[in-house]
Amino acid sequence: MATLTVPAAVPPVAEDCEQLHKAFEGWGTNEKLIISILAHRDAAHRRAIRRAYAEAYGKELLRALGDEIHGKFERAVILWTLDPAERDAVLANEEAKKWHPGGRVLVEIACARTPAQLFAAKQAYHDRFKRSLEEDVAAHITGDFRKLLVPLVSAYRYDGPEVNTSLAHSEAKILHEKIHKKAYSDEEIIRILTTRSKAQLLATFNSYKDQFDHPINKDLKADPKDEFLATLRAIIRCFTCPDRYFEKILRLALGGMGTDEDDLTRVITTRAEVDLKLIKEAYQKRNSVTLERAVAKDTTRDYEDIILALLGAE
């Protein structure tokens, strides 16, 4: 379900490095060449290119890129070039440090990754920042959001398919009771959402619908302006329908006045090797226009080129 396109015969790593080095040389930078290489290599290849480039030229590839390109194009190229776990660590660190109630990065990294991927991001966080993700989240965020987000990024959830249906039934009841009382930050709601496995949570949400006749997220829409409620809904959607969750992020990033390049870049770079094809389908279905066309309308130049390349546009 990835959109990343890789040539049938990928050139040798040494040749990719040479071409990238050439793209940086002389007057100006050959952005098209950079895109034609990096936007068409999978994570393992990009890692090999970074290693070989540093050995061949005595300079980190990311640093060389940072010297040559700028702004939102630079951010997209660098985020994309990073390993998925490292990229998640960088994004999570940015959000933890300048957190605001509308932030969604921590939710996505905790809930739209597998438990093993979340753990890999936490290891990358240690390596890069010499601290833990959980201590930064706990130190920078306060109140109810801290109560929710610290366990959300901390738990190592079970990842298997086993489901306890009677537990799903009783925990759906607990969720309903607390939501009914508007006790949205109740520790039972937080306990269930932050510790149960994805399979168990899906069973619980299904039981909720069966018992109470409407989806849990509808009951969490009582106050559309409440960002804590919005965060709970985001958590649930990242588990139940990540493609539609990300479609909405893209819809809001592209629609309305101005474009939110941070959101656009994040969703494209984090999903291009995962499920961006599904997200594209959801986008077209919901907006009656292809995601490629919407991106082309809202972006320009090299930034447009790399986003479209990652989207798998011809």
Add this chain to the structure above:
Amino acid sequence: MATLTVPAAVPPVAEDCEQLHKAFEGWGTNEKLIISILAHRDAAHRRAIRRAYAEAYGKELLRALGDEIHGKFERAVILWTLDPAERDAVLANEEAKKWHPGGRVLVEIACARTPAQLFAAKQAYHDRFKRSLEEDVAAHITGDFRKLLVPLVSAYRYDGPEVNTSLAHSEAKILHEKIHKKAYSDEEIIRILTTRSKAQLLATFNSYKDQFDHPINKDLKADPKDEFLATLRAIIRCFTCPDRYFEKILRLALGGMGTDEDDLTRVITTRAEVDLKLIKEAYQKRNSVTLERAVAKDTTRDYEDIILALLGAE
């Protein structure tokens, strides 16, 4: 600092399996033979023996042991034979299910292991119980203990030596202020103890002593009967002086009326390959008697034999 003694030339795994199989055969069981093998093999060897035994005899070694031996001797042999991560998973699961405020297993697994070892225990927990440690702790424990123990077992702490001294200074102040107000379960105390790295916490406790003239644990002794305070002290001691922490568990297990075999077995089996030599030294220093002698006085027969073997007694 381990007490485990392994022969200079360890027999081939197949021979160990044959000997164990022989120990189970015929009338009665040869407990001495079981001890002479399993109590003198390191974790990697024991793992190899388990694998080879199951292949050779079509029966899990642990099941064969369970059919032959019983009671506290069985428990000691089986806990010891398990992989360290699996053993931690089993112990943590037992404590989570029948938790009481005096329980120390979760604290030990969270604070007297490296972050990587704690994570390995959580992986073993998934494999064995098809659930996560954090969800079981969260589901079975309530109130202030839940607020403390869930993040304690969840966090993946940074494990490096880097210390932020000004942070240590300011967080020591926060701890002092909250303790002074008897706000022992305050979320700031919990945040600091459950997320900061071991090196950072040691710096914070040192700063506490420097700023306020006595160790933090002295201030946490306000009410000696308060089990929440005792748990906080146990957390701090597992970080600052695990040898003396475990010495005290052994002292209480062996002293007074009756012997607490659960505590004795747990400490011996979990530390024999780690730091039991240091714990023995601390024991002798504190009790003016060797740990071997105290164990010999309080235990009998096969159980005594395996505990003494793991203690490295001649």
